[in-house]
Amino acid sequence: MTEFPETRASLLAQIQCPENREAWEVFATTYQPVIYRMARRRGMQDADAHDLVQNVLIRVSNAIGHYERQSDVRFRNWLGRVASNAILSALARSPRDQATGGTDAGDQLVQHPDSAALTQELNLELKREQFLRAAASVRADVSHATWTAFELTVIQGRSNEEAAEELGKSIGTIYAARSRVFKRLRDHIERMAGECP
Numbered sequence: 001m002t003e004f005p006e007t008r009a010s011l012l013a014q015i016q017c018p019e020n021r022e023a024w025e026v027f028a029t030t031y032q033p034v035i036y037r038m039a040r041r042r043g044m045q046d047a048d049a050h051d052l053v054q055n056v057l058i059r060v061s062n063a064i065g066h067y068e069r070q071s072d073v074r075f076r077n078w079l080g081r082v083a084s085n086a087i088l089s090a091l092a093r094s095p096r097d098q099a100t101g102g103t104d105a106g107d108q109l110v111q112h113p114d115s116a117a118l119t120q121e122l123n124l125e126l127k128r129e130q131f132l133r134a135a136a137s138v139r140a141d142v143s144h145a146t147w148t149a150f151e152l153t154v155i156q157g158r159s160n161e162e163a164a165e166e167l168g169k170s171i172g173t174i175y176a177a178r179s180r181v182f183k184r185l186r187d188h189i190e191r192m193a194g195e196c197p
Contacts, residue, residue: 015027015060015061015064016064016065024061027060031056031057031079031126032057033132034122034125034126034128035052035053035056035122036050036052036053037125037128038087038121038122038125039052042087055089056082056086059082059086060082079122131185131189133188133192134184134185134188134189134192135185137188138184138188141184142180142181142184145169145177146177146180146181148163148167149163149169149174149177149178149181150178150181153174153178154181154182160174160175160178
């Protein structure tokens with residue numbers, strides 16, 4: 001996995017230079033799944049959602065030179081508007097398709113949330129992506145039993161007693177495992193949140 005740059009300001013500065021392929025790789029790796037999930041949630045087909053991701057990245061590439069860090073617009077809000085405009089454009093171009101339950105592109109546009117809602121969704125999806133990345137990293141760093149204790153109790157919502165019995169561990173061991181995983185997740189997510197625009 002590519003390392004994130006030291007600061008979010010540095011990533012913004014780096015992606016303003018189109019030749020900096022490493023910075024663009026970090027940016028794209030972070031935001032591609034986020035934009036893809038947003039598009040799929042809007043009813044776009046898989047191939048269309050992938051096309052939209054590329055369209056948004058191209059728009060960001062073309063417009064990033066005009067984004068000013070000192071402006072009163074946060075980068076995620078700006079990116080949310082870029083994604084929103086691309087989604088709206090894609091939906092507007094979609095042919096009418098009565099085979100999908102009678103919904104056509106016009107109906108989708110009327111029901112489409114405003115830019116603020118898309119920005120909020122972008123922020124939520126970015127947090128989800130950060131969690132997924134952190135979870136993958138932490139899972140690789142802890143023992144199988146430690147991760148399983150966390151998964152059983154936190155993700156699956158089972159009691160500590162059930163997890164202890166299933167894993168043949170003490171309840172104290174389950175609490176300790178959960179605590180270790182939570183701390184590592186929190187550390188990873190805080191680092192990513194501080195480093196990602």
